[in-house]
Amino acid sequence: MQTAQFKTNGVFDALLRGPSISSASSRGLNWNGYVTERHRAEGFERPEAVSDRYIVALWTMLPPICEYADVPGQFVKHRKPPRAIVLAPPGIIPAIRPHGQGDFILCALEPEFVNSVEVELDQRPNAEILYRRDFVHPAFARLMELLSAEANQGGPLGRLYADHLANALAMQLLHLGSQARKNKTDKVSVLPSHRLRRVIERMQDLQVDLDLQTLAVESGYSRSHFLRMFKGSMGCTPHRYLLQLRLERAKEMLRQRKWLLSDIAVICGFSSHAHLTKVFRDVVGVSPSEYRRLL
Template sequence: MLPQAPLVASYHTGWKGLTFSHYCHPPHETVEHHLLQHSLAIADPKSCFQVERRLNGKLKPYAHGNGRVDIIPALLSHRTNWDRDVEFSVIAICPTLLHHATQELMQREVELMPQFAIADPVIQQLALALKLEIQTGCLSGRLYGESLGTALAARLVQNYAVSKPEFKANGLPQSQLERVVDYMKANLAQDVSILDLATLTGMSESHFSRSFKQSVGVSPYRYLTQQRVERAKQLLEQRSMAISTIALDCGFANQTHLTKVFRQMTGMTPKAYQKQ
């Protein structure tokens, strides 16, 4: 639909259920089209421009910009034009991801309501986090990006679905929690995905994420990061391995990545921790 390539894109990340693209694009008018995915268009916070959307034959002109969000449901026929050079992000979300977010609560497919230039700081921050993760080389692994996608799906269902399910998070049964934790600890060096963990419990990714957080108080990604840092501490105390090797053995992309996360969680660098 857009003739210019994105400046930032998630095509290489391996994330399941969503794609992210960021554009700086001159004035353009798309052809009439519909997408198989739900799409979110998030305007750059510094931008201000005029948009016209034709939805199912009806014209809707409106002002856009300042980080505001459009939500275009899958299969909705539309075309769009804007009047100046603009910067914006597009997140495409597979309907299956929304279904997985509610399959324990609803039997039917989720139907979203179209939204135009809405202020939603949660979506804006999640989009910014996705963009930053791509720009910094996706050092945090699939679990982080897919967790952001799960959070986006939950946000859409809770706020913009025609029928809104009531999300209730019960903790994981002890046996399932132990199975997930054991898997994490045994695979610290691997690029673990949210699906890998949810499959261990027989839950959807979204239901698993809510239940895990209810059980341990933090998200699966945060818990896995904590375990990686704890393992790095153990290896640093032994003083028998290079820090660069410890970083890879604990699932960090490189020594710089380990140092950044280690400092955030402990207040000191790995080298300082090793010397104390």
């Protein structure tokens, strides 16, 4: 778990516009196209700013009363709802006067990343993504919380898991900016057997930290199509399937009774002995040590 650090600059400057205490940062985890951090900032007037990326803020504690410059030079007082979300696309971010401390999860998505997700959608959004503030969206909030938790723990579930969350976050962002909705009667597609075989063979190397883009390239499809077709073929996401492969290999090694748990964790692609134990207990119902004793 990460310790808090004092920050005065970074990818979230356009939204923070001043010093803050940061934690749970994904910087250094080799995530491409997106960053998440938690921040705590004191209440002070923040002037109008310009952002070059998509920034989303989720207020994690009861938000303070804020004043927004809805009209240049004129501030209007507004009370935020619990778990309020602010969505700021590239462009101008209005001035704000918070009347107290703010605690929030921040996610920044590079325009190139969002565009790459957009071109993969079957039905592309039909409206521009605009600045929105103080709306509540449980699914969007949950994705941000999961991504933040993964960053706070140092990325133990791997880049594939983080990519999956960020991809879903970008799709939510795109649909929030439009009225486009997928046809619920779309036929479920599956991966051709030879391509599915190639993907699964790639996943057999359990010690490699695979990402979503690598598997999509292996399949010959875009990330969004690959995700949908893999689930149509296997009944689960790529991350869930990879986790099952790792657990089955761990069970096999436990049955051999000659491996240390720390060695099993490394060979099966878990980030640590503790990570193996937690996932094993969550899925199997007992710890690896208990599983071996019960054999």
